[in-house]
């Protein structure tokens with residue numbers, strides 16, 4: 405039984421044998437961190453939803469309209485909102501459920517299903533079987549890109565991997581120094597070059613070192629951002645060529661850092677970056693600081709790029725692999741707990 409099933413059964417009382425305490429300890433840790441990190445979005449969502457369910461009499465058009473309003477209010481985005489509401493409507497009509505507990509269960513189930521669209525394992529990083537796994541990080545200034553490089557480095561190191569970081573964001577004042585501080589704090593070596601120097605030179609040194617010294621992961625903090633799309637494409641193509649020369653399997657992941665507090669603007673940035681280079685995954689930062697956490701669903705739906713990590717605070721430990729079930733659950737949990 406997956407996390408979602410265990411939680412659902414425990415909370416809906418569908419299976420009296422499965423109690424809340426039986427939710428596994430490690431699942432509980434995930435749930436707790438998501439709980440804290442998504443508090444603002446949840447509050448926003450819960451306020452509207454609680455009204456919806458307290459005055460709940462039957463599933464009618466007004467119910468669906470209020471439901472849509474709750475999703476839009478959490479920045480789930482128009483297209484995704486319609487998709488989820490339609491899926492909920494279909495399921496309710498198909499099964500004829502009408503008790504609020506059942507309606508809530510359908511709600512949670514459909515949010516996860518519509519997000520997962522087929523449900524492959526979307527979160528794992530693609531690995532290089534023949535050498536260091538190379539991950540490029542891109543994103544506009546201030547979204548939390550460099551911080552995310554540090555946090556992911558920390559997580560990979562905790563998992564027992566040998567990690568190297570490359571400070572190839574030589575344009576933003578302070579970025580190299582910032583990554584150095586992370587490196588010192590986490591005891592992860594950082595390859596640096598001259599300030600304002602050529603990022604390609606840093607990448608060249610880093611990939612050589614990663615190969616020669618048997619590193620498992622090379623995390624590259626690039627200056628990849630949108631001066632112009634042509635610039636960005638050129639710069640990333642150059643970095644990729646250098647890596648491919650030394651490392652025939654090239655780059656395994658290009659992760660775009662997006663600031664969740666910017667809501668639908670994050671979606672626009674994702675679209676623009678994806679036109680310039682193939683983005684393989686997203687790091688959605690600062691979810692702890694926004695009530696618009698529904699943007700996770702929106703981006704996935706519109707661009708079909710998976711969210712791989714979410715940032716839930718500023719500490720090294722405040723970055724989590726994205727778990728759709730735990731995330732959706734954290735958004736709706738207070739609504740599930742309203743008694744009827």
Ligand code: GDP
Pocket residue numbers: 543544545546547548549550551552576579582661689690691692693714715716717718722
């Ligand atoms: P960059 O310009 O994209 O490299 O951005 P930085 O990594 O320098 O981050 C900008 C600011 O956002 C810093 O103050 C970080 O501490 C903060 N930050 C990054 N990720 C998160 C997060 O998940 N939550 C919160 N609350 N702050 C974050």
